[in-house]
Amino acid sequence: MAMRLGRHGFRTFHRALTIAKGLLTIGSYNDAMNRSRLTNQVAWISGAASGIGQATAELFAAEGARVALADIQADRGQAVVEKIHDSGGQAIFHQVDVANGDQVARSIAETARRFGGLQIIVNSAGVVHVGPLHDYPEEDWDTLMGVNLKSIYYSLKYGLAHLRRSERGYIVNIGSVSGFIGQANTPAYTTSKHAVIGLTRSIALDYAADGIRCNNICPGITDTPMLRYHLSQAADPEEALANRLRRVPMGIALQPADIAKAALYFACEDSAGHTGSSLVIDAGYTAAAEWETTTKTKFMED
Secondary structure (H helix, E strand, O other): OOOOOOHHHHHHHHHHHHHHHHHHHHHHHHHHHHOOOOOOOEEEEEOOOOHHHHHHHHHHHHOOOEEEEEEOOHHHHHHHHHHHHHOOOEEEEEEOOOOOHHHHHHHHHHHHHHHOOOOEEEEOOOOOOOOOHHHOOHHHHHHHHHHHHHHHHHHHHHHHHHHHOOOOEEEEEEOOHHHOOOOOOOHHHHHHHHHHHHHHHHHHHHHHHHOEEEEEEEEOOEOOHHHHHHHHOOOOHHHHHHHHHOOOOOOOOEOHHHHHHHHHHHOOHHHOOOOOOEEEEOOOOOOOOOOOOOOOOHHHHO
């Protein structure tokens, strides 16, 4: 028997239907928000025993990825893996000199074998040496270029076949604002970070047809072991840091977790359409040629 609705009944029914549709939309949105962004993804992360690499590994694992940590620091790397396990994540550690192609190849192959594939590569390993170019030992130059630059070549060379097997592949390089500007007494480091920008663009162009996107993150002053080492070369490290931060409009040093969030963005389809780009995260450091923060900012209160 067909049901007939009067004008009032129809309006009531239509209003109820509209509310129901809205609830369904909200429910779908909440479901999407509650889903981990890297479920069923496998990530290989270099330099993952400390600093930005560690923060990235921990965040990716929390977002559902199975994570392989590659680093030369065995004790620290294994400690990060245990921390991830304690939080319910999946992770393995490989002791790797990322400037050694054979070691990178073995690590990536074992990662894909252990976890059943590879979709994400994060090149976070890096070193800095302090000193003028004319005093720079050739061995130190080669070591730094091996870690900061050649390691990206190795990860692409040995990871490409695995990335191609996936519908989408993601390469995230960790560069530096030193890729855009000069920095005193770090000639090799500055050169390497300029090169990372160019290499990121080349990878993006050459492998777009394979469904692979490659992007670069350029952090400013970030509180990592590398920064602390750099500052330790000054007579007063804390004063050296304070002097640097006076040139930062927000007046703060970034935390590794700030950069890890950007790596997550580039390692999933949240960033669809981005490739070959370099994202600057520097609390305003490169926004002006001259700047001095003379008062406390609200960012310092966090």
